[in-house]
Amino acid sequence: MTPTHTHFSPLQRLLHWTMALLILTMLFIGIGMVATVSHAHATLIAIHRPLGIAILLLVLLRIGARLKRGSPPLPDDMPAPQRVVARLSHLVLYALMLAMPLIGWAMLSAEGYPVTLFGGVHLPAIVPHDVALFAVLRALHTYLALALFLTVLGHLAAALFHGLIRRDGVFSSMARGARRA
Amino acid sequence: MTDPSFPAPGRICVPCRLAAIGAVVLAMAGGFAYVAGWLTPQRLTTHRIINAFEADNGSHPGFRRNHAKGVCVSGYFDSNGNASALSSAGVFAPGLTPVIGRFAIPGGNPSAPDTSVPIRSLALMFTQHDGEQWRTGMNSVPVFPVHTPEQFYQQLVAARPDPATGKPDPATLKAFNAANPETKPFQAWVKGHPPSSSFANGAYYSVNAFRFVDANGQARAVRWAMVPETPFAPITDAQKSARDFLDADLAQHLQDGPLRWHLIVTVAAPGDPTDDATQMWPDGRQQIDAGTLVIEHETSQDDGPCRDVNFDPTVLPAGIKTSDDPLLAARSAAYSVSYNRRTREEALNPNLHHPQPNGDRS
Numbered sequence: 038m039t040p041t042h043t044h045f046s047p048l049q050r051l052l053h054w055t056m057a058l059l060i061l062t063m064l065f066i067g068i069g070m071v072a073t074v075s076h077a078h079a080t081l082i083a084i085h086r087p088l089g090i091a092i093l094l095l096v097l098l099r100i101g102a103r104l105k106r107g108s109p110p111l112p113d114d115m116p117a118p119q120r121v122v123a124r125l126s127h128l129v130l131y132a133l134m135l136a137m138p139l140i141g142w143a144m145l146s147a148e149g150y151p152v153t154l155f156g157g158v159h160l161p162a163i164v165p166h167d168v169a170l171f172a173v174l175r176a177l178h179t180y181l182a183l184a185l186f187l188t189v190l191g192h193l194a195a196a197l198f199h200g201l202i203r204r205d206g207v208f209s210s211m212a213r214g215a216r217r218a
Numbered sequence: 219m220t221d222p223s224f225p226a227p228g229r230i231c232v233p234c235r236l237a238a239i240g241a242v243v244l245a246m247a248g249g250f251a252y253v254a255g256w257l258t259p260q261r262l263t264t265h266r267i268i269n270a271f272e273a274d275n276g277s278h279p280g281f282r283r284n285h286a287k288g289v290c291v292s293g294y295f296d297s298n299g300n301a302s303a304l305s306s307a308g309v310f311a312p313g314l315t316p317v318i319g320r321f322a323i324p325g326g327n328p329s330a331p332d333t334s335v336p337i338r339s340l341a342l343m344f345t346q347h348d349g350e351q352w353r354t355g356m357n358s359v360p361v362f363p364v365h366t367p368e369q370f371y372q373q374l375v376a377a378r379p380d381p382a383t384g385k386p387d388p389a390t391l392k393a394f395n396a397a398n399p400e401t402k403p404f405q406a407w408v409k410g411h412p413p414s415s416s417f418a419n420g421a422y423y424s425v426n427a428f429r430f431v432d433a434n435g436q437a438r439a440v441r442w443a444m445v446p447e448t449p450f451a452p453i454t455d456a457q458k459s460a461r462d463f464l465d466a467d468l469a470q471h472l473q474d475g476p477l478r479w480h481l482i483v484t485v486a487a488p489g490d491p492t493d494d495a496t497q498m499w500p501d502g503r504q505q506i507d508a509g510t511l512v513i514e515h516e517t518s519q520d521d522g523p524c525r526d527v528n529f530d531p532t533v534l535p536a537g538i539k540t541s542d543d544p545l546l547a548a549r550s551a552a553y554s555v556s557y558n559r560r561t562r563e564e565a566l567n568p569n570l571h572h573p574q575p576n577g578d579r580s
Contacts, residue, residue: 068250071264072263072551073264073547073551074262075547076544079532148526148557150528151349157348157350157536159349168564172565172566175561176562194239198239201230201239202232202236202239
């Protein structure tokens with residue numbers, strides 16, 4: 038049986054906070070690089086691709102950790118609708134964290150673009166060169182990025198609500214380990 | 219829950235904390251909107267540049283927003299190995315590299331007459347055996363009229379057709395040139411060099427500087443040019459009164475056999491400007507003939523292999539890098555917006571076979 042924990046494991050917390058930083062960075066880089074005409078464009082694109090692949094690897098590890106260890110139970114006094122929103126929003130976060138790098142990779146593949154990570158290191162295409170497919174994936178990449186940013190904002194607001202107002206232990210279950218008795 | 223801290227309710231200022239949470243979320247959303255350019259509509263963005271092309275040229279769904287009229291070509295690059303001392307890129311090792319390319323004329327109207335501009339362009343995509351690509355977009359004029367993306371945008375605005383005449387206002391263009399003396403070398407070059415009579419007998423220049431990096435990691439600033447084996451001939455009087463001659467002329471040439479250009483790499487001397495495409499480098503710089511571009515076939519851009527290629531000049535293999543020229547990043551960023559828009563138009567309308575209102579093929 039899976040033991041119930043009050044806090045996320047150190048690995049889960051490390052993954053969460055590292056990825057929180059990386060994903061926020063990634064969202065700002067993404068929205069900035071498609072608009073700017075400055076030198077930053079090249080630098081941002083050069084960061085965007087390898088960072089996306091790093092996030093893909095991290096989210097796979099994270100899904101593994103989550104399946105193995107689970108998550109601490111939500112407080113008993115949390116209203117049912119809030120629980121539903123909490124569960125759903127986490128599903129959405131996981132789905133988008135996984136989908137965004139894959140769509141980015143597939144999108145460049147469909148465009149026939151080399152998926153260069155650094156130097157001459159590049160990844161193979163994962164879908165055929167097809168502009169109709171590219172057009173769909175390219176639009177998805179933008180809309181899902183906006184959806185991810187909004188979900189992250191909601192997640193942040195909810196976390197702060199738990200930590201500052203409800204003070205029910207949900208925030209600290211990710212912020213720190215369990216205090217030893 | 220075992221969390222120990224449950225202070226008595228009411229001890230905290232709930233509205234204050236709610237406000238603090240709201241402030242954090244708003245600050246983040248605001249930062250995002252600022253980076254996206256949504257809060258600063260006056261800032262020059264990729265979208266505004268492409269919008270300016272559309273405003274100048276009208277709507278032509280499925281076509282490139284600039285260099286809209288063109289033709290696909292294919293062939294290979296036969297490297298002689300001479301440039302491999304300067305760049306470790308696989309394309310410069312002795313041997314053949316397949317190439318897809320596109321001859322075109324500048325402008326966003328796919329049915330503009332070939333005489334509408336005194337410039338021709340050649341874009342190429344080399345695909346190395348290791349899968350890396352080198353994409354380049356070259357013009358038949360070695361310098362660019364403007365130095366910065368901002369000037370480029372202002373030039374587009376100045377070239378906007380007057381609704382009364384349907385043509386750009388010469389006075390506005392003149393005022394732009396007067397206010398931007400960087401345009402002088404470009405104008406002088408165009409004045410002194412008549413357009414070629416053919417795509418086949420023109421030279422095509424990288425315009426921007428790049429950097430070649432050798433196996434030891436040493437970088438040198440370079441420009442390159444494709445110099446034709448076919449002798450140059452200026453546009454003829456008969457051609458000057460024709461709408462479309464470049465495409466048919468190219469097809470004619472290729473029926474007689476492949477066309478060849480030499481890739482001439484020019485190495486900058488210390489002090490030569492690498493961030494200013496409006497300035498030529500002085501004569502006498504070291505030049506290397508890196509090999510021969512052989513163009514064998516041409517196909518319509520409606521369904522040819524170049525149609526779905528974005529000739530982004532910053533797609534470079536290891537061994538070639540961008541320079542500090544501010545136009546390069548802007549070209550890459552703006553080409554991407556053009557590509558996204560036209561591929562979306564293709565996807566939304568799969569039957570978009572590029573109808574030509576004037577019956578001419580592009």
